[in-house]
Amino acid sequence: MNEQGCETFISDCHVRAAVELVSHTWDPVIVSALRLGPTRRSVLLDRIAGVSDKVLTESLRRLTARGLVARAPHEAGRDAAVYELTPLGASFAEGPLAHLAEWAAENQAALSPAS
Template identity: 35%
Template sequence: MATTCASAGHDHHDVYAAQCPCREVLDLLANKWSALAIGAMEEGPQRFGALQRRLEGVSPKVLTSTLRRLEEMGFVDRTIYPAVPLHVEYALTDLGRSVAQPLGQLRLWVENHIDEID
């Protein structure tokens, strides 16, 4: 993601620029399942089943896809423990923890203002 999407003489990333790689990250983080999964993992490493129970309404397919994208972009670590049955845990990386706070503020804002929204 080191590509620069400078615009109008700026040498920084510009999420408003059509080809900016920031858009892919924003798309992932603005997704409700990503925001909820990151919030659930703030409590510590989580197994897939625990995440699925916590994120009521998410299908296994969507949760798998969300966790894979979060892992690919460096927000989540996936650890496999040799056991029978296989034990897999998902945990936030430093990058994931750094975005958890602003996403948490957004979730809190939504909960506090939902009654004002038509």
């Protein structure tokens, strides 16, 4: 096993598991938005430009199943819920995701397609 926790071409390596957390376009955006604190789904829908209701719902379900986001009932009503980062989600948001965002910002020009 190498430093990254993988043997050559093993499908269940640790790097692959980590990359899967950012492989869905909206998942890292939603995790970043939840860094601001517990939030209702409708607020997330307004806060995140370009995400559809269906995609937001799918992403929240996926992130909840992965243990990164927790869903709790909201005091406003039986159908209302609040979403927030779990300790695992917060460590992901403040660690690797923050570093990835910083790297992307520093290298934005190099990453942009040539015009």
